[in-house]
Amino acid sequence: MYFPVLAISAWALLAQNSGTITGTVTDVYGGALGKAAIQATNVATKAVFKAESSATGAYTLAQLPAGTYDLSATVTGMARFEQKNIAVGVAHTVQLNIKVNDFSLNTVGEDRQFFEGLTTRHKTPAGPTPRMANGKPDLSGVWLGTFLQDSGKPELTPSAQAIVNERAANHLKDVPSSRCQPNGITLFGVIFTYRVVQTPDYLVMIAEHDQPPRQIFMDGRSHPKNLDPTWLGHSIGHWEGETLVVDSVGFNGRAWIDLEGHPFTERTHITERYRRPDLGHLEVEFTIDDPSSYVKPWTIKRISDLAPKGEEVAEYVCTENNKDVPHLVGK
Structure with a gap:
């Protein structure tokens, strides 16, 4: 009967020793981009954390162990976004708003x-x-x-x-x-x-x-x-x-x-x-x-x-x- 208490305590401990990256994904004109695949890779451990942006473009990568991360965002039909060496501290929230460029396809001009x-x-x-x-x-x-x-x-x-x-x-x-x-x-x-x-x-x-x-x-x-x-x-x-x-x-x-x-x-x-x-x-x-x-x-x-x-x-x-x-x- 103590298992729920232990589970809650473990979750609380994890939350206390981790941080968050959050923000929005938009195009260069400010339009929200949903279903963007967000991935953060811990530089030291190579552990990978993933999220997907909502219809409003919002995303959150929570419970990230403190450390340095490389982040990427992939949206269908658009250029890949990358940002390296993002420092995440204990109980720290990093606000990172992502702007993604359109990608020129084959015959130039398709959207x-x-x-x-x-x-x-x-x-x-x-x-x-x-x-x-x-x-x-x-x-x-x-x-x-x-x-x-x-x-x-x-x-x-x-x-x-x-x-x-x-x-x-x-x-x-x-x-x-x-x-x-x-x-x-x-x-x-x-x-x-x-x-x-x-x-x-x-x-x-x-x-x-x-x-x-x-x-x-x-x-x-x-x-x-x-x-x-x-x-x-x-x-x-x-x-x-x-x-x-x-x-x-x-x-x-x-x-x-x-x-x-x-x-x-x-x-x-x-x-x-x-x-x-x-x-x-x-x-x-x-x-x-x-x-x-x-x-x-x-x-x-x-x-x-x-x-x-x-x-x-x-x-x-x-x-x-x-x-x-x-x-x-x-x-």
């Missing part, structure tokens, strides 16, 4: 509502995993833009951190797709529809976004000894049970890993693992290995929904409507 419409989850058809004649999963189909499941936690080298900092300070204005250049393979199919065509010897991906077609060779060949570096690199695949494993090298280092500005280099080596657990979903894990940029390999996880019957990959010509590049605002 966050356009982005949100493209990234709304759809009801997918139910059914078992389709299979090839050899019994392997058939990844073929028209797929809606991928959804991020896990952005990973890269540990950056000093040179890579400097690149990320510079790109963030420039409001990500130099993202290659803003100038009709290709995204890297880790962003292939993000936002826009894409088609997968699979045969026993190769797999081809065709994106509605302004990307060259991607070829994955599955005929047993190796990477060429003298690779000509390209945006998408050279990819070879093989099956491990129900998983298609793709090995890619030979990048030119000009693409971005993600929309936070993590860099590719010519030393980047990416391993992808594709799974189709049922009719309506395609899962992929990207493991990025590049000692020149990352202290250790790290993984990004994405998932795509199968498009409704009749959906096709439309023509997309970025240069026909890319009229606002001179107005991109940087540092």
Whole structure:
């Protein structure tokens, strides 16, 4: 019968030895932003605390052990917000109001509502995993833009951190797709529809976004000894049970890993693992290995929904409507 008293005492002790970060999340015009994902990471212990902003933009991270925190805020269709080294003392409340910039998307000028419409989850058809004649999963189909499941936690080298900092300070204005250049393979199919065509010897991906077609060779060949570096690199695949494993090298280092500005280099080596657990979903894990940029390999996880019957990959010509590049605002 003493348990409730002990529980209350423990909670009170925790509250006395912790602090709070609270505030609002708005756009640059002061409009409230709900459903912002707020994350505070304790610099010393690496413990992670999460919250979500309300419809009025308000958020609170309570019962934070005293210490120093790095805080981030992510809102769909907007640039990521980061603030480092926030000191939280015992019984101390830090007021931190967050202003988030709109993110320039692909053909410059689309707003966050356009982005949100493209990234709304759809009801997918139910059914078992389709299979090839050899019994392997058939990844073929028209797929809606991928959804991020896990952005990973890269540990950056000093040179890579400097690149990320510079790109963030420039409001990500130099993202290659803003100038009709290709995204890297880790962003292939993000936002826009894409088609997968699979045969026993190769797999081809065709994106509605302004990307060259991607070829994955599955005929047993190796990477060429003298690779000509390209945006998408050279990819070879093989099956491990129900998983298609793709090995890619030979990048030119000009693409971005993600929309936070993590860099590719010519030393980047990416391993992808594709799974189709049922009719309506395609899962992929990207493991990025590049000692020149990352202290250790790290993984990004994405998932795509199968498009409704009749959906096709439309023509997309970025240069026909890319009229606002001179107005991109940087540092």
